[in-house]
Amino acid sequence: MNGYTGKILRVNLTSGRITRLDTREYSPWGGGHGLGSAIFFDLVKDKTIEGLDPRNVITIMTSPLTGTLIPGAASRTEMQGIGVQSYPIGWFTRSNVGGRFGPMLKFAGWDGIVIEGRAEKPVWLDLRNDEVRIEDARPLWGLDTWETQARIWKIVCGESFGDWNEVAGSEADGRTTQRPAVLAIGPAGENLARVGAVIHDAGNAAGQGGFGAVWGSKNLKAISVIGTGSVEVSDPREVLNARLWAKRNYGLNVDDPAALDQLLETSVHPRGTAVSPGSMPAPIVFWQWPRQSRPQACMGCPVGCRTRNQSGLGNESSCGESGVYAMYDLQKHSGLLAKAMSKLVGGMLAGLPLDPVLLLKGKQTDAAFRATDLLQKYGINAFEFLLGLLYLRSLYQMKKLGPGREIATDLPFDKLGEEELAEKLFHAVAYREAGLGDDLAEGFYRAAKKWGRLEEDLNSGLLRFAYWGLPDHYDPRFQLEWGYGSILGDRDINEHGFVALFMIGTLSQLLRKEPIVTAEEAAYLFTSRMAPFQGDLRMLDYSTENMYSESMVKLVAWHRRYTRFWKQSMLFCDLLFPDFINPAVPDKRGMLGEGEPRFFKAVTGSNLSFGDGIELGRKIWNLDNAIWTLQGRHRDLARFSPYIYQTPFNKPAYLPGLKNGKWEYLSVRGRSIDEKKFEEWKTRYYRFEGWDPTTGWPRARTLESLGLKSAADELKAAGRIGREET
């Protein structure tokens, strides 16, 4: 027994045919993303189709570790297929969702789901163990994602929760206390909004790529799964022991004041800067959360990163989702501030023995939570709106957007920060109401293009969409591996493995506190474990002198490989792994490199080493690049938006680097990416990968050496194979 259930569900929505794939045929790819890419490659004959084409195939894959005790690896599900959000080409792309869908799929006996075709009328999939039904979703069509899930729970389990419910299927007499795990789209996906997301429970989303619209185009409203079966592993004792080992050695003892003090003393910031299994179970959110709440974690995760709140508002949302509206809410509801601005009342502060700062702080209302909940319910990609709302507010203030203006809209932008605007705006987007809503349903990049503003606003950086028409995240001008990895790929990589360096460097400077590790220690701590490139310290040199170097090639290559296998195929959570720096460990050395293969072996019985996993990641990365090449990728397309080249990054940012032969956290403020030098760096990168630097296309020799002959053949047939070096 090795963690796999052995079968993958294959559903053709056009024919209604339900079949199985044998997982063993694809298990050399590991799981998750590797499986998905390999299956996609085999099943989609014409890779140049658009995302909304019925021939597009969606894969929803788990890993052998899914549903097990392995920390941070139990919960996640990888979704792939041709997306509709990126520009100019909707790349074959990925999104990843936590919660409990993946493990429930495993407990129902499935390693993954493959969706093909397009249903004639709206449908949802009802999986109860190995019983699979394609159900009529017309009664669900139009419902938001939360209503949809609640309705499906009742359909599957009846009214009663709180007791054991019997579940049909192969597990005769199987029963569960759990609710079915449901992935659902909302009105945004139904209406083919490119910003449509797939939502699970309250706050888990496969947001990137526009998979909501892809589901909508297939008339697929939801997939529900309830399972009562088992995930069997190679070495049960070792799985349990490995989990307890991780808790003892790499987890924070949450009850121990001394452990917390030690963490706080040695952390640059009280909330901790590292992304690690040793982090505090404090929510990672921008908004103020109520104290009457609990941390809430995905299945099997040691560190809950979001909350469920007394009001039930804002449940399970975190990260960017929590920042979409919170600041506007605060600005709008800064109480006294607002009153002072309107000059209706004032003078409260003058002459009173009150702390003006205390009074001016303002108070967040429910609007911040409700706005985010609306995004989750409508099934809208919150990250587009995190930067998108900033853009809309600018256009409003510039008097370009508003009633009777260039971008005409009656939406009450003077009520930004109030629930009313959020409700009207997100409704307009989800239902593609004529005008602004319909424009924004296409995503902010396409909207700006339609408004004739794209060039100007990408030059100035007013529209901060850095790559492939997608929102900037950790800016490429300072977080190099993030930017480079994104432009070499298909999306905002959203991989946080190296951002602790920026956090530690920047916060230690701004707070004048000792960093949790020095820049030199960080260089050793990180690079010593970056097989197969160990020992090249300059992989961590983020200085401007080094940003186009061969070492930076290796950093990016390592990151692409690590994430493709360990993170996206084995499905370790991005917020816990790679555990480079762990705040709960006295010497801060996290479990990276030691944990992953130990966990993998316990579950699968395989002796795959950490480095073997990196190499398998290289194979998967090559296959993905072959698919993008077939879609029309050329190196000339891999360019950042102009502002990345033309305008300096204008905020404090300190990262490790060498200055006069010494390591320090260097300021990289004020730098931009030099386009010519970046093109040269790309050449270096393509050569390093064994691809053709003139086109960026993979070479047959490289693909074949990785066991990807069929990909090489398909590229040859398409006339898009890289030229061999002469």
Place this chain on the structure above:
Amino acid sequence: MSSGEDRKRGKAGRPIARREFLKESAGLSVLAVVGLSGPRALAAKTAEVPLAKGYLLVDPKKCQGCLTCMLACSMAHEGKENLSLARIQVLQDPFQGFPQDLSMAPCRQCADPVCVTRCPTGAMHADPEHGFVRTVDPTKCIGCKTCVKECPFPPSRSIWNPQIKRAHKCDLCAGAKFFDEAGGPAGKQACREACPLNAIALVIELPVQEGYADYQVNLRKATWRSFGYSPD
């Protein structure tokens, strides 16, 4: 989701019969207020079943709903992951407000265990070798599900295992074959060891049993406030 009200209306809707008080033990300084199973069982059988020497207490307000306890329980006992076979159950509704969004259902090792007294074959018994923990002798279990049906606390803490057509329940890991630690009331429990937030505790005296709340205690320490949550 079973709210407190639902539970009162459930099949365990019986009045509270007696009170006992928790003594501080095993380093745990808490006062537990817990419900007790019904008078019918008490009248007939209490004297015949010795008290267990270990009880799991849980803090549903501290629980983060990760279900690690369930995964650990299943792995320790069954050697595989299966939520349905876990002897501790955590139930959640992601759309509910805190704390109604979650409940924890550990076996209470009842003072008057209906599962034991009603078992027609003596399979469900108080194990004298392991501190009288209430557990199933699979060689005697005939799969009649009486214990599953009679457990007064929904969801039933006697758990039906459809794979072997037998019942099983929490034995405080006394018989956890895949757990390297010694289990039982005097030992360790996989759920408690694995819980990332220490939201499960063990006491060796019968907890105070009053009202209907499950074996709930406040296990949130002073550090809880540092994470941004109310310890009260």
Place this chain on the structure above:
Amino acid sequence: MTQPRGRLREAVLANLEFKQRLVGSLLHPRLGYLDIDLYGFSEVVGFLCKPNPVLDLGELQTWLFATIGDHELAGKVAEVDALDLSYFEKAGRVRDLLALRLSQCLEPADHEDLS
């Protein structure tokens, strides 16, 4: 600081145009930067009340001097900026200065209405 009157007081309480705005960024220790546009003096104060507000103090001085016309306050901020303190300590002192200035600009008459 001297009691502001007339145009200065109006400038402190005014809503600003797009080109007059300041851009602040909250630095979340685990999430990175969250940008927010600040369309007035009071929004700057409110922003500085948040955890880890990052605002270029040099830009702020220029903005106070040129956009708001508060030369005295710009000078005070410059004094704070020159101190041998961490950025966040400086930001805290600047916040207090701006909050005081804002409170000075509120009408004493209105003050009585609230009692």
